[in-house]
Amino acid sequence: MTVWQQARLVERLRETDSAVTLVFEPEEWSGHLAGQHADIRLTADDGYQAVRSYSLAGPVEEGRVVFTVQRVLGGEVSTYLCDDLPVGAYVEVRGPVGGWFVWRGTDTRPVMLLAGGSGIVPLQAMVRQRRALGSRVPFRLLYSVRTPEDVIYADELARPEGGVDVAVRYTREAPPGARRAPRRLGLVDLNTHGWPAEFEPMCFVCGPNGFVEAAANMLITLGHDRHRIKTERFG
Amino acid sequence: MSALTPGFRGGRRTVSDRVPPGQYLTEGFPVLSAGPTPVVDTGEWSFTVVNEVGERVSWDWAAFSRLPHESPTVDIHCVTRWSKLDTTWRGVSVDTLLAEVATAADFAVVHSVDGYTANVPLQDLTDGQAWVVTGYEGAPLAAEHGGPARFLVPHLYFWKSAKWVSGITLHDEDQPGFWERAGYHDYGDPWLEQRYQSGW
């Protein structure tokens, strides 16, 4: 039975101007699968509560769990977590949950990861899980993001391990010298950086609603089987 | 008991004596949706009242527009805890609509084009307490807020004020609606905080 438990914030790391990685120490955490999430609950002094889901950003390490939260303009929970929650303070967490949007190291199909904005979080968790397992399953990550400054995990993505191809595509502003003009992810990008449908890859798509809808439709257009496309919409 | 999260207030504002217990004021107009926003063409829209013996009266958009209109200014209270003061609507009083039907029913169910329903005692819909509105703050009602026409019964929690309204059916017995079947209160008085069906 998964119930609420207290978790103490032990570290806060800046990722971008609008995203932070938060490291929590829950009372007990036996582990989780890459792609799973947890629910975080905040309680105000008058009893008001707010619950939101956040993906686990990587494998549990020394009992600590890691989230990366992107600030949503006017967002009740994300702005509090990004700007206000002090190190040493507690939130409540419920998890890990969600057994559907997960990558298990036992599956040997090639993996295609399509991330939009903060949708990178559970997908990078899969990359990190692959690393932790020493797996050789070939991965391709296609990451769509507004500007170079918005790239979460930029250092890590710049030096991917063997067998993991990373391509970042910009929608608003490209880095100086880039040949591709900034625009939304299109079929060309998927054709160039994705796996062909004949390889029957497992496809994981995560990000804001509009991105997930568009990317999943492109995969279907390219001939990928609906049953091998898993989506996680952030809202 | 849950731990307090230091300094967390949520998106809440000041409280006034016009705000029922457990509610907070909002300046915006939050959009709640339990599904996709239906596209309702006024050319195809109609409003139908069916009484407890199955007699029906309908108005199409043109006929509805010719009915006498009112411009109520009311406070609204959503069960998700926001309240909004002094909202001004334009529409037809339910008294006007019910004047066309003979009924001895005690209960009503409000219906929407997308299948949504909400139950309200009939006596809460008469005597200037409820409207079918097509305008909000001087403009046609936006689709995200229930346009072209929504129900407005402001003395009850706002889920009773069904968006994309298509009609009312009248019944001798209370018939729980969409949220009332899933744990929300059959009546829903915000001043008594009648949010949920009773627990254990």
Added chain:
Amino acid sequence: MDHFVDGNALAGSLRQVFRPDITTAEARCAGCGAVRPVADFRVYTAAPGAVARCAACGQVTLQLVQSPGALWLGMSGLSYLRFPPPGR
């Protein structure tokens, strides 16, 4: 853009009451008969409760309301849930 998330997002609330992970179970929509994992439902959370709809036809499959006194799970739009054998 409509605001909804995937059925995955219900996992936390459902785990509170069911031992198996319902989001990986296959569900048959009582409206159109589509059989898909619960995780594929479209879940609307900007509402008094969470409302899950069949991704194929839009019919309401689940309603989840958390009150201080109870957790309500409405399932009128489902004809069955099918679980894999334990250990899979």
